[in-house]
Amino acid sequence: MGNIFVFAQSKTIPSQTVKDSLKSNNIDPLTPAKAAFYSAVLPGLGQAYNKKYWKIPLVYGAIGTSLYFYITSNAKYQDYRGAYKRRLEGYSDDKFSYLDTNRLITAQKFYQRNRDLSALFVAGFYALNIIDANVDAALIQFNVNENLSFQPTVYPDAVTFKANVGLTLSYNF
Template identity: 60%
Template sequence: MLRILFILFFTFCGSQSIFSQEELKLTVRDSVKNEKNNVLAPSKAAFYSAVLPGLGQAYNKKYWKIPIVYAGLGTGIYFYADNNKKYHRFRDEYKKRLNGTSDSNDPYFGNLDNSRIIDGQKFYQRNRDLSVLVTAAIYILNIVDANVDAHLMQFNVNENLSLKPDLYQNEMDYKHNIGLTLNYNF
């Protein structure tokens, strides 16, 4: 009796592993042939976005995201350039004051003392540096978005995975109850 159970157990386990390996081979072949399930797509999309911002979004066929990427990068670059220009204006005025060549009738800097000039210089320098960090964060976010979006394109959402409302009758008091059913079929 024990011998029969032992043979049945190994036969059952052996047949299950054979079937699972066969299915795995088919899945790998199908994913290589099927462009939608290309396992290299996320790394390609990230690489394309790193080379040229927005190119990964175009690779993923999410064209509506490209203007958002360029608007974010353009805004960061604009604020960097503006703050850098103002920083240099304050720095140059401070240098002129140290050399004694400053114009006291200047409409912009004439009413400011040296401490205000230094404060303005520090303010615009801090904002310039912050603009660089924000622009770099938008660039990195562009790459991450392309990578994640390419991964999510491989996510399978169909009728085999669904969440539906359900109305059922309680067996204890025969009242109707409302619930949610999660269906997941392999």
């Protein structure tokens, strides 16, 4: 009978002192809700709560531009509508006297459509402001430190002492 050889290896990992990430970061589950509430009350306030001050001009620029187009389209719609109503009453002394009735109807529809689209954009940017504050507050609480890493490593083989290449994904608790 032949001899049977069995080899066993043990790899000792030095112990590391790792803080509990939940205790050290003080995660508050209500923070996203607070940020969303603040943005709902006053657009941009949730971004200020999250300390993302550079987003506040973007919020006001988007909502303000949409609101500007809503107001101007509504004013022009009302002008053309008033002129059309006066035409139906038999008057032709308005500032659009050079347009026929069909052109007044077309202009009304055009500005009404622009007004309605602008109102949708105002509502959409307002909702996006709230969603951004909520998501940003939730992402701030993620643990991004050295205990979570992805690094290439080289391990020597214990028997042949040749280098083995591998990737290590480690998360220390």
